[in-house]
Amino acid sequence: MPEQVKLAFQAAVAEACRFVGQTAPNPAVGCVLLSAEGQVLSLAAHHKAGQLHAERLACEQARAAGVLHRVHTAVVTLEPCNHTGRTPPCTEALLETPVKTIWIGCADPNPRVAGGGAARLVQAGRTVQWLEHAPNGAALFTLCRTLLAPFVQKTVHGRPWLTVKQALNSAGTMVPPTGQTTFTTPDSLIFAHKLRRATDGIVTGTGTVQADLPSFTVRHVTDHPNRRRLLVVCGQAAHVPQAWHAKVEQQFDVLLCPDAAMLPSLLASTDALWLMVEAGPTLLATLKAQNLWDDWLSIRQNAAGVDHFSVSTRHDVTPLALFPEWARCTQEQTCFPE
Template sequence: MGASSSTNSLPLGIIADAFARAIAAATDYAGATSPNPPVGCAILDAAGNLLAVEAHRKAGEAHAEARAIAACRAAGTIERIHTIVVTLEPCNHHGRTPPCAEAILSTPAREIWIAETDPNPRVEGGGAARLAAAGLTVRLLTELDHPDTARLAAKAERLVAPFVTWVTTGRPFVTVKQALDETGSMIPPLGRKTFTSEASLTLAHRMRRRADAILTGSGTILADRPEFTVRHVPDHPGRSRILAILDRGGRVPADYLAEAAQRGLRPLLFADIGEALVRLGAEGVHEVLVEAGPTLTAAILSAGIWDEHVAIRKIGAGMPDHVTISRNQNKKG
């Protein structure tokens, strides 16, 4: 993005490590920050020492940059701040919290690295431009000449992908989770609800934790009465999710809906997927996780209305499951 003043830039390996730490911090809170995106921030001194790593934790609370700066202030290291590394362009507008660009300008920071620029078309005045105008060197992750740049950029992009989809289209980011056995079937053995490994179950529950809503069909409800709660990893405290059920025939029992509500879910019934996605977008859902049976899963994949497809394939007894993650480059609708 260019710089308006020269600085003693840190070694690229140190910047790459700072990006990795900021991305990891933000990932821990993915699913907890809606309607804001998850953001991480790492702060370094002029020697490359890590002073703070923080993340935005919940809407209405301090943003990642403000939290990291506050951590430096509490530790007595604020005057050592030299380089700030963030996963998303600092905000430059007043919302529920003050602008992060102004918080950064209250420090002696001389350089800032940004992974993703702000995609929100409703926000006027970019934070990067404000910081550059004040004399800071502003650089993008894509400028980092390091072997880890592509991997870090992909992780940073995925962090904000649901927010980008929602803020630019009004629709949620659709993630389809599909578990397949050795024969390619999604149907578990009789008497069981799953056939995947413990590691795959943990992955599935991490995906559930970051989602704002879960979408399924009435057939899955009638066959398994799934709980759709986060159990294999700690959930975000006080987190509530929408349970969107496609139920054109009104087959889902009232007692299941009542039990789902007691588990902290908000059940909503829909006649079709299009209606569901419109309503979920209006409800502020950034990411919806599809956990459905073979028929509905196949319909969503073939219709091209998905954004990400996570396929968990069982290879064989005693072997780790094979996980593939695909992004839809030709999404419809």
């Protein structure tokens, strides 16, 4: 894989990451168009459902800049679609350019369409290169899979990716000091709100609602504009304060789940790709018993007030690795479900 293509993949993933948390039900995808000399002509990502996909947006930007005729190589994190949905096929957008080679990060995980985009491009006489098969592409292939992980989870397994975030004090409990709603450091708080921004909603329990009356909004970092998320509350409706319910409904689509056994089917019925669990020990114990989680982020504060991040995961990739804070995370265990 040429160095320019490697750099293009890194740029495409970084651009796509800017919009993680607002593309559902579509995946976050990035695309770079290069000249024959390796110059970046256009960099784009899919912003949200109903808007242009990354490849078509990159082509439109190149056309507007007057450089479309110079396109030689396309680098895209996900196999271009070859079907018409809310927008036309991305394969056709690429074929409207003089592109010679298309580098693809990951195949489409949908078994009904996987390989169709690549086949269309090859049929039209273009060369398709798969990142997975590049001798020096392993790290970038993992990065593309990391970006795509929530979409793969929803497409293949039928439910959103679930990240549990659990904060523990030096005594190993989740109870903050009297008069406070948290005990973690400002840096940890910013990380938590980055996660809220990147996810499509929150799963919580009535115990947390009654104890904290949480807003679950994104603060401390800039949120996606006009973003309305999902809020799933596990427990009985009678245990949900009406005033709190009315307030959060202004910003969330609220769903009540009276029985945790119903949670997988309830989540499957939504457009969400990635949800964060912010709940107390009762719901967390239930999710753990049901293996209803994908990665488990623990923020443990020691007696000196220093936070330590650790992650358990049930997969070989996790979207948590997209964040700079991942470098601070200790991986506690990896358990791959049968």
